[in-house]
Amino acid sequence: MLPFKTLIETDKSLKLPVYQQIANRLIGLIQEGILKPGLFLPGSRILAEQLALHRKTVIAAYEELISQDWLVAVPRKGVMVAANLPVIRPRSFRKTVSPYGSEAAFAFHAVPTVPVPLPPPTTGNPLVVNDGFPDARLAPLSAWVRECRSVIESPRYYKLLMYGDATGSEALRREMQTYLTNTRGLSITIDNVMITRGAQMAIYLAAAMIIKKDDYVIVGSPNYFFADLCFEQLGARLIHVPVDEDGIDVAAIEQLCSSRKIKMLYLVTHHHHPTTVTLSAARRMKLLEVIRKYKLPVIEDDYDYDFHYSSAPILPLASADHGGNVIYIGSFTKSLGLSIRIGFMIAPVDFIAGSASLRRLMDLRGDNLTEQALANLLADGTIERHLKKSNKIYRERRDLLCGLLQSRLGDAVQFTVPAGGMAIWLRFSKKISLKKLSEKASRMGMRITSGEQYHYGTTSQNGIRFGFASLNNKEIAEAVAILEKLVK
């Protein structure tokens, strides 16, 4: 008889019933070729004795395996491994080694990634300088949980939760239409609105709908690195056009359009990522002309619109006469300061319908409960009040940080005070190695990026985005004090 005592281990502390542990192990032994088709297993009493278990437990395991066709009960002879199973040459008497190692047995595609998008880890509770996140401590979390509760307590909530559309909850799309009309001057119906998981999904969907392999796509130099990576993943050839203090170089875009087939333009009109510059009025108008003339599909990424301190935000291209070529993308993740990722895409109706079909294949639909709760927060003014409050606080933080950087770091850094958004584009003097700075900061309890990701595919400016929104006054002072020690 096989050494069942060593072959079958059970553990009463596990949640899985012991009889099922035995059954699973027996299946393993059959699959490993140790228990061969046609082999008779020991009677339940004998196996129970060997395993020091109650006989009923073994009987339950055998019955389970009989019902699953692994074993067959042969009258007056006992329980046999099913004869119709293929014969396997046993590998060893050891327990099965996990087939999930560190490497797949098959080939798969490489996905483009950016080097070091995150600062090196530090121990404890580090001070984290991110590249422009909101402060989750200010987020209307209680209001959000309250609205979740109110949704699930509403009559027929269950139908709301069970059935949904890939374009997003109708209530949220309606609120979003009103909100975008009021704040961005867009002229849209709810059929032009699609809710996505954060702006990133909207960028991916829109680009995947437009780009074919080897298509030319124009982006800024530098550009938001996750957009560059996304377009490259979709097979695009990127053409980087310089971004200066007036935004992207529109004359260069026109020149490119006139000389070859450009499939798409991606740009951040407001608070460009990473440099925070805003496209000037003159370039904006010229660009609209180019877009109309060449029927150039454009993704206008306006992730930062709701945060503006020095003047009112400038209306997006999407609000002007772009001839139906501009896909407008934004985010509520930043506005809420929650971990809940909600973005949106505004586009012609047929493009929204196609994007929804594509979204269905990769994510079926969004989370109706969250979307409904957000719609309620938009409708009752919570979001508006939260934005007003955070704009005031973030403006103070921006001013504090800019003042300290100026007075403490002096010539070591260079920056323009951003008109809005959540980060400063902070360029360091050429003699400072950001890689070393990041490593040293880590040892002093501060996580700050080495900035390599901002220069993905473009020329380096030795700069990083320094997010001020998520740090309170004390944390800003601490961060600058650490930087001061490191650059002097």
Next chain:
Amino acid sequence: MLPFKTLIETDKSLKLPVYQQIANRLIGLIQEGILKPGLFLPGSRILAEQLALHRKTVIAAYEELISQDWLVAVPRKGVMVAANLPVIRPRSFRKTVSPYGSEAAFAFHAVPTVPVPLPPPTTGNPLVVNDGFPDARLAPLSAWVRECRSVIESPRYYKLLMYGDATGSEALRREMQTYLTNTRGLSITIDNVMITRGAQMAIYLAAAMIIKKDDYVIVGSPNYFFADLCFEQLGARLIHVPVDEDGIDVAAIEQLCSSRKIKMLYLVTHHHHPTTVTLSAARRMKLLEVIRKYKLPVIEDDYDYDFHYSSAPILPLASADHGGNVIYIGSFTKSLGLSIRIGFMIAPVDFIAGSASLRRLMDLRGDNLTEQALANLLADGTIERHLKKSNKIYRERRDLLCGLLQSRLGDAVQFTVPAGGMAIWLRFSKKISLKKLSEKASRMGMRITSGEQYHYGTTSQNGIRFGFASLNNKEIAEAVAILEKLVK
């Protein structure tokens, strides 16, 4: 002077301040070429009179536009449209027509879709027969909201909410590893686990990592339609292999593997979609041999594992010796019965890392708050209790529905009682048109699919999935009564 009174409309009931409405409209007029570069605007007092507004409002609008470089203040002369703006030939004196019409101005890809995946709409509060959803009325919604609150009240929650990884929350991955080890016999570490938005995202990611254009992919006939559509979208050529009462035809799979390069196999081992059959023990072992022999990458979609009534669930291929070729995918959406979509992918470490890079490009990361709350519900046993309770209720519903279908519909339908899951694969007699039946049902207040989606790319069996889990006893009786009237 231009007729500013008709060109500029303001509305005090809007949330947008009136001065900003004026500024936005003036930008529109500049962009439309009505206000030309170099033109002097009327003084603020004159414009205020025309518009019947306070002079300060007009001044605020002018100042806003000056700060945005649309207008220039010329000392002693007034306010002028900036001379550096491009000259636009005016189109008309009408307000801008919305550029967001029903059709995009540019070309974009078509995405494969299934015909009529949803039954025609009915008015009021229809009885909905879905294709196998859980009952959201049973979902542990209060517990979930409670855990959300507990997460946001925990110290340093804000760092948890702000920073996350594309593979999912560490707490949830750890709980998931334990859960899958205990229930599925998987031998994995947390680095083999990735949390996704529902199983669909895991399917898309895994397939996108493996498939290149024109690759051959084997699927069942019939097959889960959103998987077929997903692989086609990624450029695959599908080979449909028959599914009978023992599951997919493994001999046919081997024959195909020996005759040409097969890039991937997708299968639902448990409660196959749509037919609900489970892969037999003999075929399962044979298939493992084929997988190892041909190093065939497999997506094993086990969306329904947690719901089994007639015997314990059969262990997945992923728990056996598959040589590192099986990517195991499942869902918590069904287990929770929430609108919150959480799925998972189990794969070798390098494949998980690649999939996480790809996910970052289309969705950055998941929702940490939700993931943390779910981890808590797994840890404190809420999920286990919920599954126990729903298995009992769903089993009763299955039995009630099967009994009623047998006694009331008789020869008009044919089905096998499913061992688990949430739906019956209900085939109708050839003389019944499911399209007409669906339309008639709609007029009687019941939404039920015409079933075309189940036969996407394959031969029709004149069948639909009839979800029993989400209907209570009364609703099941009502649904069968309506069907009875329609088939007789």
